[in-house]
Amino acid sequence: MSSTECARFAGDLGNWMEGQRSGAFSEHLAGCEACRGALADMEVICAEASLLGSETWEPSPRVWLSLRTQLEREGIVRAPRWNLRSIFSQFPRPALSFAYAALLVLAAVLVIPKANHTDPTAWDKEPEITSSAAAYDKQLTSAEGQTMLAWSEPDPEIAAAIKADLSLADEHISLCRQTVREQPQNELARDYLNDAYQQKAELLATMVERGVNLQ
Amino acid sequence: MARARRTETGELSDAEILRLAQQGDPAAFERIYELHKRRVYSLCLRMVGNTTEAEDLTQEAFLQLFRKIGTFRGESAFSTWLHRLAVNVVLMRLRKKTVPVTSLDESTEPDDEGSGPRRDFGGPDLRLSGSIDRMNLQRAMEQLPQGYRAIFVLHDVQGYEHNEIADIMECSIGNSKSQLHKARMRLRELLHEAERDQAREKRRAADDAQD
Numbered sequence: 041m042s043s044t045e046c047a048r049f050a051g052d053l054g055n056w057m058e059g060q061r062s063g064a065f066s067e068h069l070a071g072c073e074a075c076r077g078a079l080a081d082m083e084v085i086c087a088e089a090s091l092l093g094s095e096t097w098e099p100s101p102r103v104w105l106s107l108r109t110q111l112e113r114e115g116i117v118r119a120p121r122w123n124l125r126s127i128f129s130q131f132p133r134p135a136l137s138f139a140y141a142a143l144l145v146l147a148a149v150l151v152i153p154k155a156n157h158t159d160p161t162a163w164d165k166e167p168e169i170t171s172s173a174a175a176y177d178k179q180l181t182s183a184e185g186q187t188m189l190a191w192s193e194p195d196p197e198i199a200a201a202i203k204a205d206l207s208l209a210d211e212h213i214s215l216c217r218q219t220v221r222e223q224p225q226n227e228l229a230r231d232y233l234n235d236a237y238q239q240k241a242e243l244l245a246t247m248v249e250r251g252v253n254l255q
Numbered sequence: 256m257a258r259a260r261r262t263e264t265g266e267l268s269d270a271e272i273l274r275l276a277q278q279g280d281p282a283a284f285e286r287i288y289e290l291h292k293r294r295v296y297s298l299c300l301r302m303v304g305n306t307t308e309a310e311d312l313t314q315e316a317f318l319q320l321f322r323k324i325g326t327f328r329g330e331s332a333f334s335t336w337l338h339r340l341a342v343n344v345v346l347m348r349l350r351k352k353t354v355p356v357t358s359l360d361e362s363t364e365p366d367d368e369g370s371g372p373r374r375d376f377g378g379p380d381l382r383l384s385g386s387i388d389r390m391n392l393q394r395a396m397e398q399l400p401q402g403y404r405a406i407f408v409l410h411d412v413q414g415y416e417h418n419e420i421a422d423i424m425e426c427s428i429g430n431s432k433s434q435l436h437k438a439r440m441r442l443r444e445l446l447h448e449a450e451r452d453q454a455r456e457k458r459r460a461a462d463d464a465q466d
Contacts, residue, residue, distance in 0.1 A: 054436025081443050088392050089411035095389075096293040097300060099313050104288055107314045116321050117281040 109228040209240040295341045304397040316341035395445035403438035
């Protein structure tokens with residue numbers, strides 16, 4: 041087959057692929073192995089490309105953290121804040137409130153230091169932040185150990201749910217700590233780390249509460 | 256507690272989540288992000304071929320989404336709206352680059368950018384023998400000029416129609432078809448080149464083994 045005809049076919053191959061098929065090109069195709077090969081290649085490329093569409097990837101957690109920071113900066117969303125009154129209203133008995141408060145005090149006294157954005161030495165505060173987090177982690181681990189020793193949950197489903205929540209809280213803490221380590225000036229990351237610690241404290245307090253109720 | 260809120264939101268319908276987000280509910284924003292992040296990020300990554308840039312663009316797309324979410328009236332599906340917004344964010348970024356990325360109104364001569372008919376067009380020795388795998392295709396896509404890559408990703412990977420692409424990219428339907436064809440032709444060349452390189456490598460390895 042002549043290269044001129046093949047070249048013409050190449051120019052119109054796009055139309056052919058779009059379904060606009062002429063008799064002249066059908067005839068050409070029937071007699072030209074090279075152009076049949078080209079058409080087959082195009083069809084394979086299209087088929088493989090459509091399969092690519094079903095593959096997706098996960099962006100890193102930093103995207104959400106940065107996005108959340110920006111949304112808060114613009115006032116589109118508010119940062120979550122703890123409402124102590126609503127938390128304590130869950131505990132009708134003063135003794136339980138006290139047990140829970142002990143865990144929250146633990147959270148409060150070891151709060152991660154806030155960086156001053158106008159302070160040019162803010163970057164130097166990383167050791168301070170990470171050492172506070174480490175101390176906090178240690179105390180919480182100790183509290184968790186004591187709680188787990190005394191904890192006895194007869195309902196296996198609730199026990200599994202609480203363990204899953206604890207594991208999730210630990211993962212959250214680990215992720216936030218890593219972000220704080222990498223971005224010590226990121227105030228939102230520190231807020232999240234504080235929240236993560238407080239969530240864990242709250243979980244432990246819930247376990248204490250259930251233990252008391254079950255006795 | 257944030258987690259409890261998430262669980263509650265997770266049980267809501269998409270319309271309810273959207274309504275909560277329009278009211279500024281932070282958990283609803285997070286839920287929307289969780290639901291759509293993979294698709295948006297994957298689209299960005301395919302179009303720019305760089306993870307850092309794709310993450311930047313994903314953030315920008317969601318930021319614009321959340322800024323405009325109050326204006327969404329449901330004329331189209333929410334995911335379609337978001338997807339189109341993400342495509343526009345990517346195209347805006349590509350247009351800012353120095354390379355003439357979306358030159359869709361350029362000449363439609365078949366031989367520009369080296370994608371036109373060649374003397375060896377479809378030669379039997381160059382047929383792709385059904386050996387295209389995803390990795391090869393992905394690598395070849397990364398080598399496409401950005402304008403070609405964008406249109407190929409939109410049409411052949413993401414399944415957009417030419418009229419939608421023409422609308423998004425502000426070009427004619429004819430140009431969209433023409434550019435897609437050129438993109439496919441260029442891909443074919445790149446895949447052939449890769450196949451030839453692999454064959455050459457094998458021969459070299461075999462020669463080395465004999466020596």
